[in-house]
Amino acid sequence: MRKIKTYLFSLVIISLVSCKTKTVWDVRDYGAVGNKTTLNTKAIQQAIDDCNKAGGGTVLVTDGTYLSGTILLKDNVNFKVAEGATLLASTNPNDFPPVEPFIDATGQYRGQCFIGAIDVENTIISGKGTINGQGEMFTPKNIKATVKKLGITLAKPDLTGLVSKTNKYVSSTIRTSNRPFLVRMVRSKNVKLIDIHLRQPAAWTLHFLECNNFEVNGIDIHSHANKNNDAIDIDSSTNGVIRNTTIDSGDDAICFKSTSPKPTTNIEVYDCKLKSNWGAIKFGTESMGDFKNITVRDCYVHDTTGGGIKILSADGANIDNILIENIKMENVEMPIFIRLCERRLVYRNADRKPVGSINNVTIRNIEAKVTNKEDLRVKAATGFFFSGTPNHNLGHISIENIKINLPGGGTKEDAKVVVPENIEEYPEFTKLGATPAYGLFARHIKNLDMTNVSFSLRNKDEREEVIKINVN
Template sequence: MRKIKAYLLAVSLITLIVSCSTKTVWDVRDYGAVADKTTINTKSIQKAVDECNKAGGGTVLITEGTYLSGTILLKSNVNLKVAEGATLLGSINPNDYPAVEPFIDATGQYRGQCFIGAIDVENASITGKGTINGQGEMFTPANIKKTVKKLGITLDKPDLTGLISKTNKYVSSTIRTSNRPFLVRMVRSKNVKLVDIHLRQPAAWTLHFLECNNFEVNGISIHSHANRNNDAIDIDSSTNGVIRNATIDSGDDAICFKSTSPKPTTDIEVYDCKLKSHWGAIKFGTESMGDFKNITVRDCFVHDTKGGGIKILSADGANVDNILIENITMENVEMPIFIRLCERRLVYRNAERKPVGSINNVVIRNITAKVTDTVDLRMNPPTGFYFSGTPNHKLGKITIDNVKVDLPGGGTLEDAKIVVPENEIQYPEFTKLGVTPAYGLYARHIENLKTSNVSFTLRGKDERKEVVKINVN
């Protein structure tokens, strides 16, 4: 009898050990999460994440319904899976979003709050065919005031110690606490990825990689029109990344390479994406302290984009080098290609101010673009290519090959006489420089510009020249 009891006890212990060691899924409902669109589930979901991490990793599952929450911080070896039919919905209370690695951006706004965050982690991911929705429309100044009154709360005040640069001149002289959380923010993390997830309506940027190494984005969709400055994907001082099969509809930049620190953004590949934007579809800058190097964007469709199809900007000291953009089709865009080197030299994260940067070894090829009609343009009449360095800092080698641009025309004889201002330290945007005396290519201050098999077609009359070059070799 004793042998039988001992045997049964041993079997029970082995079964328990095996069952514990093979657990792979942590369902948030087991930790008290409720999908009633009312309960704030932050603590329950965070506990599931923490327990998953302590056990060595696995999947934290969100399924069947809509779960309201504040900031969730991912941990190493944790996959947050939002299953198809499930929604992770952001709380409307600004105090539910603590800052993750806060900073002051170029406009003077305090940034860093986020819905889903990760800081100094490895092997974290967000997957599933469900939805993460930030309810960004509730974070306008007017709606925040309504929320504060309705909830009877006082807004938490951030600690700005060490964040405001002594040498900086922000776009706005006033430092503002906007209380607008990013949707997903990965900070100093390695081997992180997002797959298949639907990201919706952030209050600020949608997906931000800051100083990350080895990241992957595959098959996600983004819709971001709930607030202002709501970029879709920002690759910020990050390296070794792949973005593919993304479908983006954004009120601000769609895919944007940034450097809000002196560290570079390098070795990135973007392909097979469908991009729509109200400002820039494929953009480098404007925050640009660290260098941009070894970046390829290919095989993408850009449509209904008001601010620019391809924009390469160095404003704050970035050396932009070895950039390849190829096989891009653009429909209904405003500015097909804009390249600008200027001398703004803003500072972020209290770093040392950098000297003026450079743009060199840029290849843009196999591009077809149709510019939208003049009634919808911010700069009217438009120009196909707008390239400009400054008198003291020229663009380097720029190669444009096999490009066709269809334009609406509309330029007058008076437009043909325009002298474009230099505006060396102004925000680097084509609307700031204004209409050019060329409908096809306006280029100035370039050391080495090579164009081949480039054609411009007009749908209407244009009295300007096709090409104007000033101080160009």
């Protein structure tokens, strides 16, 4: 009898173990090899697909450097690249099929990506490992060399329905760049990126397009391998949080976009450290849909050549209820630039929108030290530059508790400068040139409130401190 009981007990234990739900799908179990050279796209994708079919869990990339082409995430999958592991992009441009392609403001065909997610829910990219796009291998010269080496023909994109009817792109020629984004989330809900290291994309690093309820927490981005290498682009997306993130990018660090008529709303950014060669915190320039209810706070901006904070409505966006507060900037060119213009580009073959608006912008508790004069792209620095157009004023802007330290050096000739309107051109302060004021130059504004705003100079400046034109 004792033997029978022992046997039955053993059967129960075996049954319980065999019924245990699987929670981790290791890509090595699917044949993935972390030797930097084996192409693992199919193996990794199969692990993701099986995890999804089983109801969800963790797909694990660990112990090695895994080469791959485009990987598409699925519902309820935590794609985890473990500490010490690297997911490395293939250098073959044909390994990256388009994911929801579009034509951007410059006239470039976009859509290829390394990691993609389309219409998914509850997806996470996590782990303390690295996702590396090898962006330096996707320059025109290196793509040409790769094509020759592999003996392949580049896949030609289908542009049907993508080219705008108005076709007012920066370049009149539609160009294919074959430069995949690193991570691209499209029309997805409840998505997160946690702790991951994102490195060297061939184009944008992390793109949220028409997503709802997303979170970025504790990630680290380095993006200097190619052109147009934005770090994070929030594009026609809603209900998002970006926090505790470190960025060093060649282009915009955190950029709110709308490459569709749909809005970007209800976003909070805080506790981030940002460095950029173009703009640290930027709204636009691709700006068809509205930007509303957005807060950026408690961030450190440093060594940024293209502007600390830029709020730009160029293509019809109505920008409203924006709060920027508790920001420290060091070695930054043009701390704050706000510009409404009448460019009115069109994306995704949508109808052209009327001129937009910028209203109810509050900027407070800002301390900034502007870059030294010899390192400026505009010969004489200005702390704040706000401008609407003669026919379209900015709305209500409030700035309070501001301290800006500037290099000075403006001449009597600079004091006589007449700043061009450039109402339909790319809305960038470098295209408008120097202003006749070193502290604040403002024009075409319905209501500008200034409280406890101070400007200090490291050297003499012949320009006025503040100039307001058509400002109430």
